Amino acid sequence: MTVREKGYTHWEGELKESRWVWFPLTRLGIKMAFQKRFFKLFYFSTFLPALIFLAGIYISERLEDFRFMLRGSPAFLKITPNYFKIYLSNSLFLFILVLVMIFVGGGLIADDLRFNALQLYFARPLRKIDYVIGKMATLSFFILLLSLVPGVLFILFKLLFAGNLVFLRHYPWLPLAVVGYSLVLTLFFAAYALALSALSRNNRYASLMIFGVYFISDIIFNIFYQNFHHPYLVLLSLKLNLQQVAAGLFGLSPPYAVPWSLSLGVLLGLVFLAFVILQKRIRSVEVVK
Amino acid sequence: MRAVVQTEKLSKYYGNVLGLSDVSVTIEPGVVGLLGPNGAGKSTFLKLITGQLKPSLGEVKVFGQPVWNNPHIFHQIGYCPEIDAFFPDLSGWQFLKEMLRLHHFPEEEARRRAEEVLKFLHLFGDKDRLIRSYSRGMRQRLKIAQAIAHEPQLIILDEPLNGLDPLGRRKVIRLIRRLGEKGQTVIVSSHVLPEIEAMTKRIILIHQGKIFAEGNIHYIRDLIDTHPHIISIKCDRVRELAAALVKEPEVIKIFFTPDPQEIQVETQQRDIFFDRLQQLILQLDLQVEAITSPDDNLQAVFDYLIGEK
Numbered sequence: 001m002t003v004r005e006k007g008y009t010h011w012e013g014e015l016k017e018s019r020w021v022w023f024p025l026t027r028l029g030i031k032m033a034f035q036k037r038f039f040k041l042f043y044f045s046t047f048l049p050a051l052i053f054l055a056g057i058y059i060s061e062r063l064e065d066f067r068f069m070l071r072g073s074p075a076f077l078k079i080t081p082n083y084f085k086i087y088l089s090n091s092l093f094l095f096i097l098v099l100v101m102i103f104v105g106g107g108l109i110a111d112d113l114r115f116n117a118l119q120l121y122f123a124r125p126l127r128k129i130d131y132v133i134g135k136m137a138t139l140s141f142f143i144l145l146l147s148l149v150p151g152v153l154f155i156l157f158k159l160l161f162a163g164n165l166v167f168l169r170h171y172p173w174l175p176l177a178v179v180g181y182s183l184v185l186t187l188f189f190a191a192y193a194l195a196l197s198a199l200s201r202n203n204r205y206a207s208l209m210i211f212g213v214y215f216i217s218d219i220i221f222n223i224f225y226q227n228f229h230h231p232y233l234v235l236l237s238l239k240l241n242l243q244q245v246a247a248g249l250f251g252l253s254p255p256y257a258v259p260w261s262l263s264l265g266v267l268l269g270l271v272f273l274a275f276v277i278l279q280k281r282i283r284s285v286e287v288v289k
Numbered sequence: 290m291r292a293v294v295q296t297e298k299l300s301k302y303y304g305n306v307l308g309l310s311d312v313s314v315t316i317e318p319g320v321v322g323l324l325g326p327n328g329a330g331k332s333t334f335l336k337l338i339t340g341q342l343k344p345s346l347g348e349v350k351v352f353g354q355p356v357w358n359n360p361h362i363f364h365q366i367g368y369c370p371e372i373d374a375f376f377p378d379l380s381g382w383q384f385l386k387e388m389l390r391l392h393h394f395p396e397e398e399a400r401r402r403a404e405e406v407l408k409f410l411h412l413f414g415d416k417d418r419l420i421r422s423y424s425r426g427m428r429q430r431l432k433i434a435q436a437i438a439h440e441p442q443l444i445i446l447d448e449p450l451n452g453l454d455p456l457g458r459r460k461v462i463r464l465i466r467r468l469g470e471k472g473q474t475v476i477v478s479s480h481v482l483p484e485i486e487a488m489t490k491r492i493i494l495i496h497q498g499k500i501f502a503e504g505n506i507h508y509i510r511d512l513i514d515t516h517p518h519i520i521s522i523k524c525d526r527v528r529e530l531a532a533a534l535v536k537e538p539e540v541i542k543i544f545f546t547p548d549p550q551e552i553q554v555e556t557q558q559r560d561i562f563f564d565r566l567q568q569l570i571l572q573l574d575l576q577v578e579a580i581t582s583p584d585d586n587l588q589a590v591f592d593y594l595i596g597e598k
Contacts, residue, residue, distance in 0.1 A: 123341065124360075
């Protein structure tokens with residue numbers, strides 16, 4: 001009995017070369033993340049801060065109705081770029097992103113290395129760059145859903161609740177700042193998590209590194225800053241660099257007296273380093289030494 | 290016949306370790322066995338022709354195109370690696386579908402193909418089970434499935450029979466022969482010689498990173514002049530035949546075996562010997578039961594070539 005008699009037949013369709021060759025990888029990554037135990041519960045709970053901030057926007061347009069709750073400090077709910085900066089760069093939000101990276105990013109490359117999947121990928125019409133884009137897009141999906149989507153929705157709801165475009169007339173650059181900072185967050189966290197994931201074949205070690213490097217950088221900053229009080233030490237902390245950049249992009253004074261462009265430079269330098277690591281580590285086969 | 294795989298002075302070094310040295314070979318459609326002991330360079334050769342490794346020297350062409358950094362060529366190549374390469378948390382069906390999606394098949398077609406190839410390899414009943422619960426043999430078949438699901442013209446199977454039970458081996462051997470009959474090119478590596486022999490007579494012998502021989506196994510055997518051929522003859526009146534044969538100049542030695550109806554003859558000129566043997570059988574009116582060449586098999590060829598005999 002030949003192969004064809006068994007029903008394994010030629011397909012008459014035409015294969016179309018796609019520019020989105022990485023998309024199946026992204027889809028698989030997202031699907032596998034949601035297959036993880038507790039991830040759905042965790043991820044949906046991470047939208048809680050966004051809901052609270054959204055409620056704040058609603059209240060800001062109905063201050064008279066909520067005066068009894070505000071106890072005379074309505075300035076708290078003044079919707080300015082600072083409000084967006086606080087949402088997108090507060091320590092809790094950044095910590096949530098680190099947790100998302102641990103859940104989703106830890107095993108993204110480590111598991112492929114562990115299960116020898118790279119040689120299957122690269123025996124297909126897929127380049128290394130497509131592979132990296134596919135993996136980055138997986139992480140970007142989760143980060144942008146937490147940063148860009150709420151940021152844009154805040155602006156839209158602010159306009160909707162106000163019933164006019166005054167807010168946008170005051171801050172016409174704000175949508176760009178939201179998009180820009182969301183992209184910085186996405187690029188940094190995706191590259192950071194992927195690079196650390198590529199450094200180990202064990203996703204637990206990779207997750208530990210994602211968690212550890214982020215917090216250790218902050219601890220080191222604190223130790224040095226307590227002793228030397230030099231503002232440039234802020235460049236040692238990943239979290240503070242992100243907060244400095246957020247302040248810069250939203251047109252505010254950075255928390256430390258250091259140009260925010262330097263922090264952006266540090267973050268971009270780390271992204272570059274991450275790509276160097278990815279370039280070295282993503283190989284389809286083990287190299288005998 | 291057009292060359293499917295062509296290598297020119299192909300070499301691969303891992304630092305100071307030699308993986309493959311100066312290999313020039315042309316592979317044409319059909320089934321070709323890549324033979325060699327563990328560490329001979331078979332997997333390195335396969336990884337080079339699948340573009341997984343960059344050659345240190347030389348070049349590889351598949352269907353006339355360079356394979357390194359040429360992802361489009363992989364629509365025509367199916368690769369089954371030696372070691373397990375899976376996502377254990379996916380079902381067999383999901384895994385195949387995702388692999389097919391990477392070949393740009395639309396969702397529906399990927400689904401259909403995944404189901405068909407699973408049926409073809411008798412895995413359809415277990416399609417929804419997670420790969421982590423598959424047996425070794427099932428995983429091996431799944432690995433082959435992902436290599437053939439997109440119907441490539443060149444299929445490269447690195448030790449595909451590892452871990453299979455005898456029935457599974459027979460099935461895979463039959464599958465490989467069928468793929469060859471269909472006109473596809475199948476390159477199969479193994480260190481188990483009878484397995485290759487059951488699939489094909491076209492072999493490439495590889496040892497210490499070098500190609501020792503390539504071509505038809507019998508042809509290669511004929512080329513080994515330094516090693517005489519052994520021919521076993523089973524007939525009635527073997528002593529009479531031995532007495533006649535001993536006078537023939539092309540006969541080197543005659544052995545009597547424990548079987549009273551069998552003798553083994555050592556000769557260096559096989560064709561002349563067979564002509565003469567035919568004449569003697571007729572002259573002496575012998576009842577011949579069997580004439581075989583016990584050393585005209587892959588094991589013997591391989592042992593001769595790598596100098597173990």
